[in-house]
Amino acid sequence: MAERFEIVEKALLHMLEEKKYATLRDILATMNPSDVAGVFSNLEEKQIPLMFRLLPKEQAAETFVEMEPDAQELLIRGFSDNELKEVLDELYVDDAADIVEEMPANVVKRILKAADPEMRKSINQILRYPDYSAGSIMTTEYVSLRPNMTVEEAILRIRRQGVDKETIYTCYVTGKDRKLIGLVTVKDLLLAEDDETKIEDIMLTNVISVTTQDDQEEVARMFGKYNFLALPVVDKENRMVGIVTFDDAMDVIEDETTEDMEIMAAMTPSEKSYLKSTPFDLFKHRIPWLMLLMVSATFTGMIITSFESALSLLPVLTAFIPMLMDTGGNCGSQSSVTVIRSLSLNELKFNDVFRVMWKEVRTAVLCGITLAVLCFVKILLVDRLLMGNTSINLMVNGVVCLTLAVTVVIAKFVGCSLPLLAKKLGFDPAVMASPFITTIVDALSLLVYFSFAKTLLGI
Amino acid sequence: MAERFEIVEKALLHMLEEKKYATLRDILATMNPSDVAGVFSNLEEKQIPLMFRLLPKEQAAETFVEMEPDAQELLIRGFSDNELKEVLDELYVDDAADIVEEMPANVVKRILKAADPEMRKSINQILRYPDYSAGSIMTTEYVSLRPNMTVEEAILRIRRQGVDKETIYTCYVTGKDRKLIGLVTVKDLLLAEDDETKIEDIMLTNVISVTTQDDQEEVARMFGKYNFLALPVVDKENRMVGIVTFDDAMDVIEDETTEDMEIMAAMTPSEKSYLKSTPFDLFKHRIPWLMLLMVSATFTGMIITSFESALSLLPVLTAFIPMLMDTGGNCGSQSSVTVIRSLSLNELKFNDVFRVMWKEVRTAVLCGITLAVLCFVKILLVDRLLMGNTSINLMVNGVVCLTLAVTVVIAKFVGCSLPLLAKKLGFDPAVMASPFITTIVDALSLLVYFSFAKTLLGI
Numbered sequence: 001m002a003e004r005f006e007i008v009e010k011a012l013l014h015m016l017e018e019k020k021y022a023t024l025r026d027i028l029a030t031m032n033p034s035d036v037a038g039v040f041s042n043l044e045e046k047q048i049p050l051m052f053r054l055l056p057k058e059q060a061a062e063t064f065v066e067m068e069p070d071a072q073e074l075l076i077r078g079f080s081d082n083e084l085k086e087v088l089d090e091l092y093v094d095d096a097a098d099i100v101e102e103m104p105a106n107v108v109k110r111i112l113k114a115a116d117p118e119m120r121k122s123i124n125q126i127l128r129y130p131d132y133s134a135g136s137i138m139t140t141e142y143v144s145l146r147p148n149m150t151v152e153e154a155i156l157r158i159r160r161q162g163v164d165k166e167t168i169y170t171c172y173v174t175g176k177d178r179k180l181i182g183l184v185t186v187k188d189l190l191l192a193e194d195d196e197t198k199i200e201d202i203m204l205t206n207v208i209s210v211t212t213q214d215d216q217e218e219v220a221r222m223f224g225k226y227n228f229l230a231l232p233v234v235d236k237e238n239r240m241v242g243i244v245t246f247d248d249a250m251d252v253i254e255d256e257t258t259e260d261m262e263i264m265a266a267m268t269p270s271e272k273s274y275l276k277s278t279p280f281d282l283f284k285h286r287i288p289w290l291m292l293l294m295v296s297a298t299f300t301g302m303i304i305t306s307f308e309s310a311l312s313l314l315p316v317l318t319a320f321i322p323m324l325m326d327t328g329g330n331c332g333s334q335s336s337v338t339v340i341r342s343l344s345l346n347e348l349k350f351n352d353v354f355r356v357m358w359k360e361v362r363t364a365v366l367c368g369i370t371l372a373v374l375c376f377v378k379i380l381l382v383d384r385l386l387m388g389n390t391s392i393n394l395m396v397n398g399v400v401c402l403t404l405a406v407t408v409v410i411a412k413f414v415g416c417s418l419p420l421l422a423k424k425l426g427f428d429p430a431v432m433a434s435p436f437i438t439t440i441v442d443a444l445s446l447l448v449y450f451s452f453a454k455t456l457l458g459i
Numbered sequence: 460m461a462e463r464f465e466i467v468e469k470a471l472l473h474m475l476e477e478k479k480y481a482t483l484r485d486i487l488a489t490m491n492p493s494d495v496a497g498v499f500s501n502l503e504e505k506q507i508p509l510m511f512r513l514l515p516k517e518q519a520a521e522t523f524v525e526m527e528p529d530a531q532e533l534l535i536r537g538f539s540d541n542e543l544k545e546v547l548d549e550l551y552v553d554d555a556a557d558i559v560e561e562m563p564a565n566v567v568k569r570i571l572k573a574a575d576p577e578m579r580k581s582i583n584q585i586l587r588y589p590d591y592s593a594g595s596i597m598t599t600e601y602v603s604l605r606p607n608m609t610v611e612e613a614i615l616r617i618r619r620q621g622v623d624k625e626t627i628y629t630c631y632v633t634g635k636d637r638k639l640i641g642l643v644t645v646k647d648l649l650l651a652e653d654d655e656t657k658i659e660d661i662m663l664t665n666v667i668s669v670t671t672q673d674d675q676e677e678v679a680r681m682f683g684k685y686n687f688l689a690l691p692v693v694d695k696e697n698r699m700v701g702i703v704t705f706d707d708a709m710d711v712i713e714d715e716t717t718e719d720m721e722i723m724a725a726m727t728p729s730e731k732s733y734l735k736s737t738p739f740d741l742f743k744h745r746i747p748w749l750m751l752l753m754v755s756a757t758f759t760g761m762i763i764t765s766f767e768s769a770l771s772l773l774p775v776l777t778a779f780i781p782m783l784m785d786t787g788g789n790c791g792s793q794s795s796v797t798v799i800r801s802l803s804l805n806e807l808k809f810n811d812v813f814r815v816m817w818k819e820v821r822t823a824v825l826c827g828i829t830l831a832v833l834c835f836v837k838i839l840l841v842d843r844l845l846m847g848n849t850s851i852n853l854m855v856n857g858v859v860c861l862t863l864a865v866t867v868v869i870a871k872f873v874g875c876s877l878p879l880l881a882k883k884l885g886f887d888p889a890v891m892a893s894p895f896i897t898t899i900v901d902a903l904s905l906l907v908y909f910s911f912a913k914t915l916l917g918i
Contacts, residue, residue, distance in 0.1 A: 030665040034684050159649050168646055169628050186645060187627055190618050206489045224713055225493050227706035229688070246705055247686035250712075254683055257716050258800055261723075265796035265893070266789050274801040275811065279821035286793050287826055291833055293789055294863075297782035298841060304778040305848065312774050319763040322901050323756035325781060329788075330725050330752055330894045334745050337724035341717055342733040352734065362738035367746055374750055382757060389764065404753075434724070434893055435789045442781050 009039050016043075016051060025054045033059055037066035049078045061090030068276065069102040076107055084114040092166045093119060094139035094248065097126040126242075134219045135212030137252060138233045138242035143171040147181060147200035151192045154199055158186070167245055170230045173203050178239045180232055183207050209234045212241060219244055220252035221346060260344060264337065264433035266293065293435055299443045307450045310459045316391045317453060320400045323375075324449060328407040328441040331367060333434035335360050335415030340429045343419060350424045356416050364412035368405035376401045399452045406452075407445040414440055468498050475502075475510060484513045492518055496525035508537045520549030527735065528561040535566050543573040551625045552578055553598035553707065556585040585701075593678045594671030596711060597692045597701035602630040606640060606659035610651045613658055617645065626704055629689045632662050639691055639699045642666050668693045671700060678703055679711035680805060719803060723796065723892035725752065752894055759901045766909040769918045775850045776912055779859045782834075783908060787866040787900040790826065792893035794819050794874030799888045802878060809883045815875050823871035827864035835860045858911045865911075866904040873899055 008027075015024045028036055028051075036055065040048060040063070048071055055063055064072060064087055076084060088096065088111065096115065100108050100123055112120050122140040129135025143165050145154050154171065162168040171189075173182040182203030192202055209232045210219045222231060223246050231249075233242045259269040266289035272281060304311070304321075311318055339356060342348040348356065379397045383389050415437050419429035453459060467486075474483045487495055487510075495514070499507060499522070507530055514522060523531060523546055535543060547555060547570065555574065559567050559582055571579050581599045588594025602624050604613050613630065621627040630648075632641040641662030651661060668691045669678045681690060682705050690708075692701045718728040725748035731740060763770070763780075770777055798815060801807040807815065838856045842848050874896050878888035912918060 032665075032667060032685055034686075155649070162646060162650055168649070186649070187621060190614070190627070190645070191621055206491075208491060224706075224709045226491055227493075227709075229705075246688075246709075247683075250683045250686075250705075250709065253709075253712070254804065258804070261720070261796055261800050264720075265792045267793050267797070273806050274797055275806065275814065277818075279818055279825060282797075282818070282822040283825040283829075286790075286822070287829055290786060290789055290793075290826060290830060294782060294786050294830055294834060295837060297785050298837070300781035300785075301778040301842070302846075304781070305775070308774045308777070311777060312771055315767045315771050316764070318767070318770060318777055318780075319760040321777075321780060322759035322763070322784060322905070323753060325784065326756050326759075326894075326897060326901065327749060327753050329897070330749055331745075333724045333893065334726050334749075337720055338726070338733055338741075341720050345713065345717070347732050347734065355734065359736075359738055359741070363741040363745070366738060366742040367749060370742075370746055371749060371753055375753060378754060378757070383760070387761070387764075434792065435785075438785060438788070442785065446781070 005035065005038075008035075009042065012039055013042065016047060021054060024051075028054055029056055029059065033062035034066050036063045037068075040067055040071055045074060048074055057086060058090055061087050065091065065095045065099070069099075072099055073103055073107055076103070076110065081114060084110065088115050088119065091119075092139055093122040093141055094126065094137065094166070097123045097136075100127065129212055132216045133212060134210045134214040134216060134233050134244060135241070137216050137219075137248050138212070138244050139166045140242045141165045142230070142232075142240075142243040143168055144174050144178075144240065145171050145184065145199050147173050147175060147198070147203065149199045150195060151189050151197045151199070151202070152195040154184070155189055158189075167230050167243070170228075170243075172207075172232050172240055172243070173199055174240050177237075180207060180209060180234050180238055180240045181205065183232070207232060209238075210244070211236065216252050217256045217344075218346075220249040220256070223249040224253070256344075260340070260430045263428060263430035264340065266290065266433075266435040289435065293439055296439050297442070300439075300446055303443060303446045303450070307453075310450065310453060313459045314391070314396070314453070314457065316389065316396065317399075317449075321446070321449070324400070324403055324407055324445050325438075325442045327371065327404060328411040328445045329434065329438035331364070331408045332411035332415035332437035332441045335364075335412045336419050336433050336437050339416050339419045340433060343423055343429050348420075350420055353417070353420045356420065357413065360412045360416040361409065364409040367412070368408035371408060372401040372405040375404050395457055399449075399456050402456075403445065403449045403452050406448050407441070410444050410448070411437070411441045414444070464494065464497075467494075468501065471498055472501065475506060480513060483510070487513060488515055488518065492521035493525050495522045496527075499526055499530055504533060507533055516545060517549055520546050524550065524554045524558070528558075531558055532562055532566060535562070535569065540573060543569065547574050547578065550578075551598055552581040552600055553585065553596065553625070556582045556595075559586065588671055591675045592671060593669045593673040593675060593692050593703060594700070596675050596678075596707050597671075597703050598625050599701045600624050601689070601691075601699075601702040602627055603637075603699065604630050604632050604643065604658050606632050606634060606657070606662065608658045609654065610648050610656045610658070610661070611654040613643070614648055617648075626689050626702070629687075629702075631666075631691050631699055631702070632658055633699050636696075637698045639666060639668060639693050639697055640664065642691070666691060668697075669703070670695065675711050676715045676803075677805075679708040679715070682708040683712070715803075719799070719889045722887060722889035723799065725749065725892075725894040748894065752898055755898050756901070759898075759905055762902060762905045762909070766912075769909065769912060772918045773850070773855070773912070773916065775848065775855065776858075776908075780905070780908070783859070783862055783866055783904050784897075784901045786830065786863060787870040787904045788893065788897035790823070790867045791870035791874035791896035791900045794823075794871045795878050795892050795896050798875050798878045799892060802882055802888050807879075809879055812876065812879045815879065816872065819871045819875040820868065823868040826871070827867035830867060831860040831864040834863050854916055858908075858915050861915075862904065862908040862911050865907050866900070869903050869907070870896070870900045873903070 043051060052075055100111055126136060141164060143158055143161060158168050169186045171184050172180060175181045182205045184199055184203045188202050212233055212235055230243045230245045232240055233244060235241050262269045268285045268288060270285045376397055379392060384392050418432040422429045422432045502510060511534055559570055600623060602617055602620060617627050628645045630643050631639060634640045641664045643658055643662045647661050671692055671694055689702045689704045691699055692703060694700050721728045727744045727747060729744045835856055838851060843851050877891040881888045881891045
């Protein structure tokens with residue numbers, strides 16, 4: 001599929017260079033706006049306005065929404081006031097607000113000047129809500145109905161107003177003071193047996209709604225749970241202020257997942273796509289955690305230094321340090337990632353903390369014993385017999401495997417409890433993923449290792 | 460929000476115990492089926508059929524779909540033939556197929572016997588498609604229109620057939636032999652100016668479709684890109700066979716993301732939710748990679764052993780091993796996670812491999828220099844001056860920091876190229892995440908460390 005599309009893209013670029021504008025226009029007109037936007041992302045700066053003017057009006061606006069912010073800015077700067085107005089008139093309010101958020105101040109001023117008064121008001125309203133809130137991703141363009149309308153009147157209203165609404169398929173019934181009192185779907189309206197039926201008789205009254213201040217990720221997850229096309233957004237007095245649609249929810253989930261993964265791999269989240277990021281962008285997002293984790297490894301260094309004399313008595317102990325640290329890190333990250341993901345899918349709550357710990361400890365004992373036995377056999381066969389390392393006697397082997405088993409249990413315990421603790425304290429649990437856990441588990445496993453060595457080997 | 464829901468849940472369980480069935484029924488009837496299913500997951504086995512029989516018919520079926528497989532199986536085994544038929548009649552075909560897939564053979568036989576012949580045929584058709592294909596997640600219930608119908612006829616057809624269709628909002632226009640030739644949305648139909656307009660005059664003809672064999676994840680990602688409510692599924696001859704709806708796409712994306720995260724944390728993916736998994740389930744999914752990675756750490760052990768004499772000459776070198784290994788691991792996992800995520804969002808292709816490598820190498824040089832300088836200063840101030848460790852002279856410090864810089868570059872290079880290579884070879888790039896990269900980078904960084912130590916310190 002992706003390959004097929006690359007061929008089309010190459011053909012289009014070729015036509016643009018050959019100035020075959022008529023053919024180019026005909027082909028572009030048949031393409032989906034998202035795909036057209038994809039073509040734009042491969043154009044040189046000066047080609048962008050040229051190709052954009054080949055698009056039919058409505059498709060131009062839809063393509064514009066899907067384009068990268070830098071291409072959007074370039075186009076806006078090149079637009080005449082009239083062209084800008086034409087594009088803006090075709091946009092939905094939430095898309096316009098998204099674009100405004102990405103633009104520098106002087107471009108924003110031009111956009112707000114060109115927008116019609118009602119859109120300007122709505123954009124300003126959406127921009128006032130906190131980032132990552134339901135209010136900031138909603139649109140104010142929805143179909144509202146009155147409870148005493150008939151089905152026929154409702155359909156008539158949809159036909160009159162629908163063209164400017166982001167979705168017409170779910171309509172919201174509002175009472176006095178715009179209070180949300182119910183919803184009807186177009187399916188309900190079309191399947192109603194009698195055109196004279198009142199809306200209040202067929203509407204669903206137990207409407208699930210969110211408030212403007214709710215977190216966008218929680219709102220987005222509700223779409224996955226309930227399979228809604230749209231969710232109504234209300235203020236504290238249950239007055240209808242907008243709707244969030246499923247496509248925005250999908251974007252939020254994608255962004256939040258990427259953010260989670262970035263944080264879990266010790267990066268500060270970035271909004272730029274990878275190929276658009278410069279090495280310096282990547283550097284800025286990666287270096288803070290690397291520095292912090294590097295400096296905190298001072299502790300592991302100190303632990304090793306304080307056991308330097310023991311290690312010089314029995315140097316073979318050093319050889320097992322990487323294996324113990326890595327296995328501990330892997331065990332910890334298995335538990336932390338599992339818990340972090342369950343938390344973000346709302347499958348786990350902080351109250352489950354003891355259930356989780358108990359489950360993890362039992363799993364850890366199973367893993368610990370299995371790994372210790374395997375390790376014992378491996379050291380005996382490979383390190384002792386095959387490689388003939390005579391300094392590894394049964395006691396040394398025992399210390400290594402015992403440490404391994406204890407490390408696994410500690411790692412899984414730390415790995416499952418820190419994300420839950422972070423959640424409880426209001427931090428992002430994703431911070432408590434592999435790199436962070438690894439640093440803690442490293443120090444703990446070394447402490448265990450050297451105490452066992454001292455006690456059991458008497459060094 | 461979650462807290463509010465827990466209170467309702469507790470109240471419902473209380474009513475069930477107190478046998479206040481009438482009140483319970485009234486409250487359940489107002490709840491969303493997903494939430495009702497949530498209540499069921501907290502019931503004891505013998506309470507499940509009791510509470511299920513309190514639900515109104517349609518809600519019962521919708522709740523049934525959202526329940527966990529073990530509760531579904533329990534209910535089916537308890538149903539009379541009539542009850543089973545009633546639930547099945549209310550199900551959409553794709554949901555019925557999902558349930559059939561989870562049930563043991565004798566339950567499947569009962570379901571297929573109770574289903575009406577058309578549903579049985581459709582279920583069998585869906586089950587024949589490979590797992591994880593578009594065919595396996597589609598439904599065969601969609602509205603199809605003819606090109607020569609008028610808008611009025613089309614609306615009439617939707618009103619007649621719509622009640623049994625999973626979505627009525629996107630209708631597919633098929634020609635001879637069920638070939639897909641276009642689509643119209645209900646919005647187009649309602650907003651059409653003239654009821655006598657022919658469908659072929661308003662339909663969109665460049666329909667984006669998928670084939671039954673396409674990978675479900677790729678299909679699901681198309682929803683995010685194009686904001687579709689549904690995607691048509693066609694066979695090799697472009698004959699319409701079904702549709703995938705956005706809610707199934709959202710489920711697929713959620714499952715695939717969880718799977719990616721599990722694989723990235725060195726676990727084999729599990730379909731059970733965390734709280735439903737026994738410790739032994741968790742053990743089975745976690746132990747294979749732990750064993751593999753532990754055994755492969757033999758190499759790092761061998762490297763250390765072969766430099767044992769050098770280490771005993773200058774034991775302080777040992778103290779920096781964890782810091783070097785962890786920083787290398789963190790750098791590698793930053794790069795690999797970024798690349799893996801971009802690959803799964805289709806932002807990267809294998810062809811970008813050289814662009815990616817070049818970007819990562821430049822980022823790595825920036826990170827490497829910064830970390831090396833910071834490390835030099837830290838060792839000088841903390842380890843040398845503050846802790847008075849006199850065995851760390853400037854040369855030793857230099858060797859550590861030089862190794863650090865080189866390790867960072869190697870780690871980022873390995874981290875970005877292995878996932879791309881895996882993709883090219885047809886493996887899941889997620890396998891090439893932190894644990895795997897860490898094991899490789901550990902060995903490489905130790906080799907670099909000891910070579911520098913030998914050459915520069917002459918030990």
